[in-house]
Amino acid sequence: MHFKKLIIVVVLLTLISLLGNIPIDYVRNSPADEEKAWSNTEEERLTVLRKLSEDLHHTYEGFTVGMNSNHEVVIQIEGDQEYVNSLEREMNTIVKKAIHSSAFQNYSVVVKRIDPSYITDEVKNIHNELSLLSSSLLEGLKEEFDVIGDINIDDQQLIIIQTSLEKSKDDAHKLARTIEDAAKIILASAPDSSLSPENPFEIKVIDSKNEILN
Structure with missing residues (x-):
């Protein structure tokens, strides 16, 4: 979703x-x-x-x-x-x-x-920026990988990238790390905004059964 x-x-x-x-x-x-x-x-x-x-x-x-x-x-x-x-x-x-x-x-x-x-104006702005960031990640990753599903982002801390990968496959973990690296590149190129936390986003790539791969 x-x-x-x-x-x-x-x-x-x-x-x-x-x-x-x-x-x-x-x-x-x-x-x-x-x-x-x-x-x-x-x-x-x-x-x-x-x-x-x-x-x-x-x-x-x-x-x-x-x-x-x-x-x-x-x-x-x-x-x-x-x-x-x-x-x-x-x-x-x-x-x-x-x-x-x-x-x-x-x-x-x-x-x-x-x-x-x-629900202040600041909170609304953050949610809007998170939505834009999610869209950018989704568009960028889907151009490069055909296993990307939805992307969920919490308040400036965690990005969950859903995929159709299967954890049991030999290359699943390697591909998940590649997806994580690609997401970091997209984040680094994102315009400056209020979403620049002191700590970087944590990125989790999950398989088709919601198991973490990276």
């Missing part, structure tokens, strides 16, 4: 919160084992959030979805409180189904109204 049609804000968990989800056995393991455990948790989180966003956007618009360090899936909805209340039960059911049998199955679900003060 194209970014222009969606406003998907994926809230990145901090390293501390991620480590909080790792069993104590991992903490006593080697740094390599800890890195693998962190990577697996991060990959599953991205997969769950992407599926959840897609499921919700089949029916709803004007909301954000993410996870926080309090072990909550938080959905914020545009509209008055009565409207939010009318959707709470339905959205709760969709979320519970999406996180079932995942590492996040015990997360609680919080459905609340978006604070109107959050």
Whole structure:
């Protein structure tokens, strides 16, 4: 689903919160084992959030979805409180189904109204610029690669490039890194804007089953 049609804000968990989800056995393991455990948790989180966003956007618009360090899936909805209340039960059911049998199955679900003060002109401008950036990436990458699907960008931190690649194929990881490099070149040539964060975008290339390849 194209970014222009969606406003998907994926809230990145901090390293501390991620480590909080790792069993104590991992903490006593080697740094390599800890890195693998962190990577697996991060990959599953991205997969769950992407599926959840897609499921919700089949029916709803004007909301954000993410996870926080309090072990909550938080959905914020545009509209008055009565409207939010009318959707709470339905959205709760969709979320519970999406996180079932995942590492996040015990997360609680919080459905609340978006604070109107959050939707400032600055926020609107950022969303517009993210949309333009997504379009530029999509156009540029599709000219070079025939495996590119949709591209989702969160608030200045993470770019998720969906592809039709299969992780089991020998060249999948190599091609994913090539796609990542191409995306970096496109980003470097993008016009200066308010989207110039102190830290560069993190780019994740995922396969047809939402598994991270790079």
